Amino acid sequence: MSDYLELLPAVDIKGGQAVQLVQGVDGSEKRFGDPVEAALRWQEAGAEWLHLVDLDGAFGHGTNRELQAQIVGTLDIHVEMSGGIRDDESLEAAMATGARRVNIGTAALEHPEWCARAIATYGDRVAVALDVRGRTLSARGWTRDGGDLYEVLARLDGEGCARYVVTDVDKDGMLQGPNLQLLGDVCAATDRPVVASGGVTTLADIEALMGLVPIGVEGAIAGTALYEGRFTLEDALALTKGVTP
Numbered sequence: 540m541s542d543y544l545e546l547l548p549a550v551d552i553k554g555g556q557a558v559q560l561v562q563g564v565d566g567s568e569k570r571f572g573d574p575v576e577a578a579l580r581w582q583e584a585g586a587e588w589l590h591l592v593d594l595d596g597a598f599g600h601g602t603n604r605e606l607q608a609q610i611v612g613t614l615d616i617h618v619e620m621s622g623g624i625r626d627d628e629s630l631e632a633a634m635a636t637g638a639r640r641v642n643i644g645t646a647a648l649e650h651p652e653w654c655a656r657a658i659a660t661y662g663d664r665v666a667v668a669l670d671v672r673g674r675t676l677s678a679r680g681w682t683r684d685g686g687d688l689y690e691v692l693a694r695l696d697g698e699g700c701a702r703y704v705v706t707d708v709d710k711d712g713m714l715q716g717p718n719l720q721l722l723g724d725v726c727a728a729t730d731r732p733v734v735a736s737g738g739v740t741t742l743a744d745i746e747a748l749m750g751l752v753p754i755g756v757e758g759a760i761a762g763t764a765l766y767e768g769r770f771t772l773e774d775a776l777a778l779t780k781g782v783t784p
């Protein structure tokens with residue numbers, strides 16, 4: 540277990556642009572320009588990980604795979620890649636980019652046997668994205684219910700899943716803070732590390748998430764708040780690493 544909270548700035552790509560959605564709703568996006576430039580900006584600010592999402596892949600209407608591969612090839616830091624990774628071909632293509640980690644969402648709910656094979660084959664290079672409303676999981680671009688969070692978590696634990704990326708869909712892009720209760724509940728239900736996603740808005744939110752590191756929160760994804768300048772990545776990283784600016 541890490542002793543500090545890993546911060547993962549997000550680059551979500553839709554139609555070739557860096558965007559941020561509100562509650563994952565297709566069409567709600569604010570645009571933030573070239574995703575390669577965004578990724579480089581976060582790397583230059585000191586990030587050690589990038590959370591890279593192909594939203595077109597997640598919605599099932601195209602892909603931004605070439606851009607994702609370009610970003611992984613351009614950066615020197617770890618990349619966690621997600622969106623549209625649902626079969627052997629998309630999984631192998633994602634792994635071949637050199638991404639350190641690949642997140643599986645929909646396929647973990649709709650094709651559990653395939654997901655179990657992916658976990659067995661790639662070990663901790665696979666994480667499962669648990670995108671949740673209340674205690675109900677969401678699939679297919681968060682447009683379809685995908686089962687009970689805790690039942691799926693128990694199944695995935697049994698299959699050896701190394702880590703979970705837990706997103707509160709209702710918090711995502713809302714700039715109202717993360718769902719600390721949900722994160723605590725998930726950490727109580729599994730001994731695997733959890734990366735928190737959805738709602739991070741202030742440095743105080745990051746401090747609150749740092750307080751969950753001892754129970755299993757390993758990292759936190761920050762998106763809209765960073766793009767909208769609610770805090771700087773430099774300040775957030777200084778906070779997580781205990782560096783006085």
Ligand SMILES: O=C(O)c1ccccc1N[C@@H]1O[C@H](COP(=O)(O)O)[C@@H](O)[C@H]1O
Binds near residue numbers: 597622644678681711
């Ligand atoms: O990150 C988002 O805003 C988002 C919105 C709507 C759907 C998915 C989103 N992000 C991530 O995409 C993957 C799921 O993709 P798939 O189901 O495996 O194709 C997952 O990491 C979500 O958190």
